[in-house]
Amino acid sequence: MPTLIEDTIAAISTPLGKSGLGVIRLSGRDSRRIVLSFFSTPRNRLPDRVPVLGNLVEPSTRDVLDQAVVTCFEAPRSFTREDVVEISCHGSPVILKTALGLALAAGARLASPGEFTLRAFLRGRIDLVQAEAIRDLIEAQTLYQAKVAQQQLSGSLSRKVTPAKQTLVELIALLEAGIDFADDDVSVLSEAEIRTRINSVEAGLLPLQSTFAFGKIVNAGLTIALVGRPNVGKSSVFNRLLREERAIVTEFPGTTRDLVAETTQVEGIPVRLVDTAGIRAARDPVEQLGVDRSVEALADADQVLFVVDGSQPWTRLDAEVQTRLEGRTHLFVINKIDLEQQLDEKSLDIRSKAVCRVSARTGEGIEYLRRALFMEYGQLEGYEGLVTNVRHERLIQQALNALEMSRNSLKSSMPHEVILLDLHSALKGLSALTGETTVEDVLGTIFSTFCIGK
């Protein structure tokens, strides 16, 4: 499909990083409509050149993402001479990324680098720019596209998508061959075989999808439980992560008798930290209550920090806690590294995905721990990575949705040409990640798979 100038583009226009303010800009005739689909303001309108205060809202869940000031600049009195809308919200990369995602979901297209300027030129706003200069811009853009394509081709994402896409192309070729060459000696796939192949495409994509879980935790947040035997300094670690004194810290084991939960933001993500009572055989009913609740909290948590004391040798109680964590992914946190170390790590069977050495007292290692918390949810990348990621995530989601629909069609015994509608739509999503797959490619697969031709 042609990308005509009439579509609406969107981009984050402030440099990414932790800053007080971040701006997302849209340009094109649908800018207003798109922004109003996720920006809630009492009068539900955006007058020309009047800043409006309201909330950025996830439309499906009605969850409030952030407060924002939105300003509309009606065409032609705007930078691009099109309707331009600017959203000023907090500068958290996560919020910006999510808000941009909402704009794209509502119909905006991710702007290419320099595209706002390009539009400004094409609409005659920047009239001093020479034709030569703009040609450089276009060529730079093509160069950039080529570079991005190259990165994607050799990049890990593309490498991961390609096998799934290949399976999908083969499935499409087999089904197309069954339709276009029904009179030839072409075997037709059974419903079960088709389902197996759809599942295998999906199985190739789901792990990718989960690497995008980062996006999901933005709204829902994360619950993180700290566990460990008494007096290893869980509460101190907790406080360090919160950057404030909240839990009761004493020198006596078993002080934390109840759960202490606190919500904070780490790297812009809402995090509910749960400091559990030390898990041990309780000496009184009150403590028992705390221990029971710790066990529950452990079950509910998205992420577990297993805290041990580095200044002490490994104890039976540590081992007991470790047994409870069996089968759960967790981070192994060695606290009190500012003291003399007694813990013999080598003798331990650490089944954690990462080991963090910290000192809650001095703060050493806490930043690393903070980052480690989000490791499995994807990293916080720089600008380009972040933007492409939003796009990748949407494309893979599109493919997964289409596969689901194709499975439904298969289940209700729809003919293959109907199932193919969804498979082609899944392919479109994947092709956008790895380069286009044309009819000729599908035909090529058919002709090399089957001996077609009477």
Add this chain to the structure above:
Amino acid sequence: MAGAFDEAYDVVVIGGGHAGCEAAMAAARMGMNTALYTMNVDLIAQMSCNPAIGGIAKGHIVREIDALGGVMGRVIDRVGIQFRLLNSSRGPAVWSPRAQADKQSYRVEMRRVLEQQERLRIKQAEAVAILRDGGRATGLELRDGRKVQAQAVILTTGTFLNGLIHIGDHRYSAGRSGETPSIPLADSIKSIGFEWGRMKTGTPPRLDSRTINFSVLEEQKGDSRPTPFSFETGAITQPQVSCFITYTNDRVHQIIRDNMSRSPLYSGQIQSIGPRYCPSVEDKVVKFPDKLRHQLFLEPEGLNTNETYVNGLSTSMPSDVQMMLVRAIPGLENAEIIRPGYAIEYDFVQPTELLPTLETKKVEGLYHAGQINGTTGYEEAACQGLMAGINAALKVQGNSSLVLERSQAYIGILIDDLVTKGTNEPYRMFTSRAEFRLHLRIDNADQRLTPLAHRIGLVSEAAFARFRAKQGRMERLAAHLRLAKVEVDSGRIAADQALKRPEVRIESCLDSVPSELREQMSWEEMKSVETSIKYEGYLKQQTAEVEKLRKAESRRIPVDIEYHAIPGLSREMIEKLSRIRPTTIGQASRIPGVTPAALCILHIHLEASSNRKETA
């Protein structure tokens, strides 16, 4: 100038094959004084390859030709001797009719149709040159020196341009087996400066049916209820016959391998590209060594001949090898070859030389249709002939052209693919080429196209009235189905909702439909209503995409646009756009390699220049 010509017509067609027949008929029916020049009037509409019309996607094209007022469908319906609806186990979008033809009768019947057409003259003569005045075609020159004047010239030369036949290491110049090629005409066309190339195609040997042992072969009967191609055909009346199926085996494959050095395809004698979907048996054995056998269809060439076509055994092996390999095939142990198979190489002109009307960009008034454009297949040729004939007539009349969109017809897809992307192998239609396959069905071809054909005068008032009445009946039935309730496992629901379930058929929804309406409707009409209801949801899903396409197609690019004068276009984009010279933004977007940024610039440029014109 006028005095220099011996004869004068509005439209002349060079070539009497499937493209030429449709082109000449369309032009004449649209009021043009038309002449069709062929080297042999006895061989008009000759089926030079297999004796069949239709097949998957091709059957769709024939329906579309018929809906547009073409003749192929009507003729095959009168001479078809075995009708089968292919893909009938699948959904209606990919049902496609196919028929074995009585080859000789097809030719006779088509000639009869042509001869009855007012304003159409059939002439036997060899054209040797296209006459031009500057950038305009003015007529053609014949072998004997006579000059024929024309407002529009349609070239439908098939495989005749520099045709070269190969049988083993034996080769000779020919247009088809036993016919002389067009060599001077090929030179005349090349002198215009078109980008051209060579293609290759092949045919199998034909056998004497008296020498085939049918008793050991698998019989393939036609449908008990034949599906006609034409919307105007009531019933198929002529006697129906069977085809038979056999297979190659290891012995056949061994004979081919042993003699590979004698195959012109593998000896290096033939360099040009043949179709991947219609490989020679040599190719099949080489490229699919693991396949133990290849299916062959024995197809009768007619009711009054013993000649039998061996579909699947296309070869250019020497005659003695052909004899050996035929006799190694079960049922063909004693078979006699009437004529051997052969490969033919011929010139084609890159179809990117054409506008979507099939008029050449270099010579105004000159149109190319059929195999000269790099296509293969009678149906593909015929539909191009029809569209070239229509557009030539519209141009002579001074009316605007008729270009079908990709969302409108397979014919639109075929021509758009050709003129936008060109081709390097013989182009054949497949349903997988259609973005909107569920919409492009045989049952609604008339709904899609007949109103267009009526507007330009290709559908008679009587036929159009029948079309309107049919649409009326179908609309009434659909209205009844919205109101009627039927019983399904989850209770009583509206019939049109029930029909969306794959297992529900229209037959079970007719109880409350007035019997007067039911009796008026044919089975096909009721099925068509069922199909549109069944696909409704899926078609709606695609509406936005169809709309987007339409919008892009409606943005026209002026013919005289100078791409190098548009600021911001890179040299690569200028080159690509100047080569194809797309007529719409939509077409520009389908040129391989044209970037969104380039489209964006082009679009703005067009907008800006139209604004300038308005204010001027």
